[in-house]
Amino acid sequence: MIELSQVVKTYQAGLATPFTAVDRVTLSIPAARLTVLKGPSGSGKTTLLTLIGCMARPTSGRIHLHGLAGDALPHLAPAEALEITSLPERFLTAIRRRTFGFIFQQFNLVRGISVLENVLLPTYPTGEDHRAVEARAMARLESLGLARHLRSSVDRLSGGEAQRVAIARALINDPAVIIADEPTAHLDSRLSEDFMGLMSEFKDAGKTLLITSHDPIVYDSSLADLVVEMRDGRVVSGT
Amino acid sequence: MRPPLQRYRNILDFALSSLLRRKGRNLALISVYTLVVFVIASLVFFVQALKREAHELLAQAPDMVVQRMVAGRHDPVPLAQVEAIRSIRGVDGVQARLWGYYYDPVFGGNLTVLATEDPALAPDAIWIGQGVARSMRVREGDLIPLRGYDGQSTLFSIQKVLPESSELVSSDLVLMAPKDVRALFHFPEGLATDLAIQAGNPRELPTIATKIVELYPDSRPILKSEILRTYEAVFDWRGGLMVVVLGSAVLSFIIFAWDKATGLSAEERKEIGVLKSLGWESSDVLLLKFWEGTVISVTAFLSGVLLAYAHVFFFSASLFEHALKGWSVLFPRFRLIPALDGYQLTVLFFLTVLPYTAATLVPSWRAATVDPDAAMRS
Structure with missing residues (x-):
């Protein structure tokens, strides 16, 4: 399980024009399930993914990985909870490498x-x-x-x-967790269905899936175990 | 624990494939870089080789040359001084030398005419250097006219063309009998151009020089060590002309390297972000950029040095001929003896490879130390 507690991400903090992309998000993402973050552009979905995926640090708040980072950090017991926001950079890198698999919107x-x-x-x-x-x-x-x-x-x-x-x-x-950012944004309906088919296989294989999307093919899919709606950096439903 | 060797290999492989991805840009970079190294290395090799040649040639030179000065100008020396100087304690031998310059109006060059008492030289014959033979398009057995002081031409038969191996010093040389030199230049009997002195113990030379000046206050003794020092001053690459030339070349190279290497394109910055998001550490990215910079700089360094080596030692520094091979129009054609100085190569390596590698690493380090999402969004 991935647990977020009062997570805030503010860009340009301390400058004249600070911008809060994620605002006090508290959320539990179950393991081996498919969770969809939905919401309009600018709602903070992608920023939240980067925080969970150890690509950036939150300005405040805590993120715990429960039993997901055992492969990445050998000294950690498999079921042990790990608070990732205060980890040094090289541990974050190890977690990115072993625990998360990223599918980017532009594929990168x-x-x-x-x-x-x-x-x-x-x-x-x-x-x-x-x-x-x-x-x-x-x-x-x-x-x-x-x-x-x-x-x-x-x-x-x-x-x-x-x-x-x-x-x-x-x-x-x-990886134990697959993170996909707007994976169907550049696909037609058939390819989007194919993508969901692949996600179904991964879910059956026990992977934890976390997808941001504002595509109904994704968030209305029967595969989605949890749909979290975001707006203006906050979770408005689905927790 | 990660097997470090495999990690290095993987990242080196990726660095090579990254370089191939930007073939055009990297080839242009390597070409300019090679050119700069080539110019600097050519200068260093050429000057070093000249210095070595000069040292070897001066090893055969007299320990001291004594000239006579009149009104601050070099004037012929009376032969009467020969015996007086020979009697100074420590002097092993004194030889009166007779030589001068001959300007040939046809090809516009100066020849150095030197008297020799070599018994192998036939009467009315001369020996000439390769440069003279080339310029006048003559060979052994030909006759050449030389205009004397009175405008009258005298014919000399060419008995021998001096070997190529001595061309650095003999290119513009004409050797003839003393009587012919005197006749050609109307050089008075009883005078010589200068005196060549040999001493048994080189440590005594300053004392001998002092005694000569006491004996003949209008004389100017020139020690071999002074000539060597002059060569050092002119050709030493840490001083004199070379420091200016090398300094400018190295400075322009640093500006070039900085300009080319510091500018990470948006695509490169994004790639660094992608690599970091895929689990590359900052040190992995730096290792990648280090390999890229090293491959480019070492390739350019080796190419530049090899081209410079061929240019200086196989093609006699043909590109620098007009600038560096003396003041005569009779440029000597000679092969410098190939020689590599480890110290100079090391200095050259540090002057060219290090600035570039450092210039490559700085922006990569800045890009690699930010959060991967920031690098990807930039």
């Missing part, structure tokens, strides 16, 4: 390199055996129907293919 694939290299990127700093991770990446790409694009540059992929590469990359380190 690195241009000019191959599909396979993109998927391998999160494994480079781990120092794992190259052949082992390559085999793992190829298997994952194959399962996503991208076997024939292994060596192709990502610049040549369609939107749906690029997203599947981003998914393969998010899964390469076998």
Whole structure:
């Protein structure tokens, strides 16, 4: 479970024009379930994702990971709760690498390199055996129907293919939590349904899924266990 | 614990593939960088090689040369001084030298005419340097006319063209019998251009010089060590002309490196954000940028140094010929002896590779130390 307590994120704090993107959010995100954060643009969904995903620190408040960061920090007992907001940068990085898999709205694939290299990127700093991770990446790409694009540059992929590469990359380190930011924003309805189908598989595999979306295909899906609505940085329903 | 070697290898692999992604930009960067290293390395190699040649040549030179001064100008020395100087304690030998400059109006160059008493030199014959042979388009057995002081031409047969190995000093040389030198220049009997002195113990040279000046107050003794010091002053790369040339080159290189390396594009900044969000530590990003900078700078350094080596030692520094090979129009063609000075290469390495690598790391460090979401949004 991921537990947020009175989390606030203010940009340009202390300057003349501070902006509070997330305002006193208290929320519990259940493990091995699909949680959807919905709301209009600027409601703070993406900012909240970056805070949960250890990509930024909240201005105030606490975030606890319950039994999710055991792989990332070997000294931690698997079920132990971990308060992440006060952790040093290198622990946050380890958690990002092991606990979370990110699927970005713009996919954020690195241009000019191959599909396979993109998927391998999160494994480079781990120092794992190259052949082992390559085999793992190829298997994952194959399962996503991208076997024939292994060596192709990502610049040549369609939107749906690029997203599947981003998914393969998010899964390469076998994270416990998959975070997807507006994953269907650039997909047509059929591809959006396909995406939800993949999420269903991951949910069945025991992954915790956290998705921001204002697409009804996502938040009205029967897969969604919890839908949290946000507006102006605050949670307005769904807690 | 992460196997560090594999991590280094993975990041190096990615650095190489990153460089290939921006082929055009990186090739342009390496080309300019190589050019700068080439110019600096050529200068360093060339000057160093010249210094070495000069040292080797001066090893054969007399320990001291004595000139006579009249009104502050160099004037012929009476031969009567030879015996007087030879009698000074410590002097091993005194040789009166007869030489002068001959201006050839046809090809507009100065020749150095030197008298030799080598018995191998045939009467009315001369030996000439390679540069003279090239300029006059003559070879052994040909006859060449030289205009004397009175405007009358005298024909000399070329008995020998001096070997290429001595070209650095003999390019513009014409060797002839003393009587021919005197006839050509109307040089009076009983006088010589200067005196070459050999001493048994080089430590006694300053004392000998003092005694010569006491004996002949209008004389000017020039010690070999003074000539060497002059060479040092002119060619030393930490002083004289070289410091100005090298300083300008290094400064322009630093400006170039700073300009090229400090500007992280928006795409590069975003990539750093993506890598951090995927679990790369700041140190991983810095290692990546370090490898990228190192590959570029070391490639350019090695290419520049190798090209400079070929330029100086195989092509006789042809690009610097007009600037650095003396004042004559008879540029000597010679092959400098290849030599590498580890100290100079190290200094060159630190002057060129370090500024670039540092300039690459600073902006990457700034981008890598911010939160990944900020880097991605920027």
